[in-house]
Amino acid sequence: MSKLVQQKTPFNEKVKVNDVVTWIKPVLVCNIKYTEWTMDKQLRHPVFMGLRIDKKPVEVKAEKTIPMEAAIKKTTIRKSSAPGKKGTVVKVGTKEVKLTNQDKMYFPKDKITKGDVVKYYQSIYSYIIPYLKDRPQSLKRNPNGIDDNGFFHKDAGEGAPEWVKSIPLYSESANKDIDYILCNDQATLMYLNNLGCIELNPWNSRVKKLDYPDYMIIDIDPSDKNTFEQVIQTALVVKKVLDKAGAISYCKTSGATGLHVYVPMGAKYDYNQVKDFAHLVAMLVQEQLPEFTTLERPLSKRKNRIYIDFLQNRRGQTLASAYSLRPKEGATVSTPLEWKEVKKGLKPSDFTIHNILKRVKTKGDLFEGVLGKGINLSHCLKRLSN
Numbered sequence: 001m002s003k004l005v006q007q008k009t010p011f012n013e014k015v016k017v018n019d020v021v022t023w024i025k026p027v028l029v030c031n032i033k034y035t036e037w038t039m040d041k042q043l044r045h046p047v048f049m050g051l052r053i054d055k056k057p058v059e060v061k062a063e064k065t066i067p068m069e070a071a072i073k074k075t076t077i078r079k080s081s082a083p084g085k086k087g088t089v090v091k092v093g094t095k096e097v098k099l100t101n102q103d104k105m106y107f108p109k110d111k112i113t114k115g116d117v118v119k120y121y122q123s124i125y126s127y128i129i130p131y132l133k134d135r136p137q138s139l140k141r142n143p144n145g146i147d148d149n150g151f152f153h154k155d156a157g158e159g160a161p162e163w164v165k166s167i168p169l170y171s172e173s174a175n176k177d178i179d180y181i182l183c184n185d186q187a188t189l190m191y192l193n194n195l196g197c198i199e200l201n202p203w204n205s206r207v208k209k210l211d212y213p214d215y216m217i218i219d220i221d222p223s224d225k226n227t228f229e230q231v232i233q234t235a236l237v238v239k240k241v242l243d244k245a246g247a248i249s250y251c252k253t254s255g256a257t258g259l260h261v262y263v264p265m266g267a268k269y270d271y272n273q274v275k276d277f278a279h280l281v282a283m284l285v286q287e288q289l290p291e292f293t294t295l296e297r298p299l300s301k302r303k304n305r306i307y308i309d310f311l312q313n314r315r316g317q318t319l320a321s322a323y324s325l326r327p328k329e330g331a332t333v334s335t336p337l338e339w340k341e342v343k344k345g346l347k348p349s350d351f352t353i354h355n356i357l358k359r360v361k362t363k364g365d366l367f368e369g370v371l372g373k374g375i376n377l378s379h380c381l382k383r384l385s386n
Helices: 068-076 114-123 126-132 186-194 227-245 271-286 356-363 377-385
Strands: 030-033 047-051 077-079 088-092 095-100 106-109 140-142 151-152 166-171 176-182 217-222 250-253 260-266 308-310
Touching: 068 176, 088 186, 095 186, 106 114, 114 126, 114 186, 114 356, 126 186, 176 186, 217 227, 217 271, 227 271, 227 308, 227 377, 271 308, 271 377
Parallel strands: none
Antiparallel strands: 030 047, 077 088, 088 095, 140 151, 166 176, 217 260, 217 308, 250 260
């Protein structure tokens, strides 16, 4: 490459760099492994795999993406082994996903089918994948729609395609290793939705640092007797306490009756440290709102008060991901919010399968900072002690 060195960048647009760069003439072709293209046409996690001497630069062109709806139309319908059932095989990249019963009604009153759920997740894929990738999934399955209570399914099992990534982890409750699925790509997301996963529940930590969560969560969980105005008031007091600590925070709807407040931890502290900090925050909030909040976990002891749940910060606990659908009437979505939206008049039912993609395209990913470098826990504790 030394013969190709030039002083100026060959690109028309300014390129953000982290260090001194040696520019070369753009005449070589290389092979790059990557996770995906981002919305702004950048490669996510690119890895240099070597030069391609078999291709000329003029031969390199961007591949055209076929919308899922078009892909479905172009695939053949094959009969499954079960009599009377048909499936559609969709090619996603190099992987084939078999979709079944796409006309099954998942949200009867809203006339939303299983196929609609699959299409929603494919449309929101680039926004939701950072909150799913490399995280063990506790699969909540509602294969018969929201009128069915459904069940949790953690083990990938023999039925999963060979390309679905998983990780074996010991479960104390099951007293055995469980093969947790990792939703790392578009095909796996489609596969999970076809299993009946209306909602997606990832761990707080990723496989490379399983004992170090990326964020802390305060789950504001109301009883049937609480108003949503009280939920909002609780969330704002949580923010007030975190502001005093100097901890940046982000809020999202649960997609049901509560709100979730997240604090980026940057995978720098273990679960016990994060849980203890969450417990401290919860206590300080409850002291300010003793009339209608509680730290009592058992339903019998809550006495119709809002439970400030800090125990979501234990290893293996899961919560509905940002942008996850919930199996609730109205097809609500767990939606990141701007703090200025957390005020009287906010209604979780306003955020649904029908309008989230448009909202995200307009506002961007409001939750992006949750996966940032994280707070300085020592500094936060000192500020709270003053």
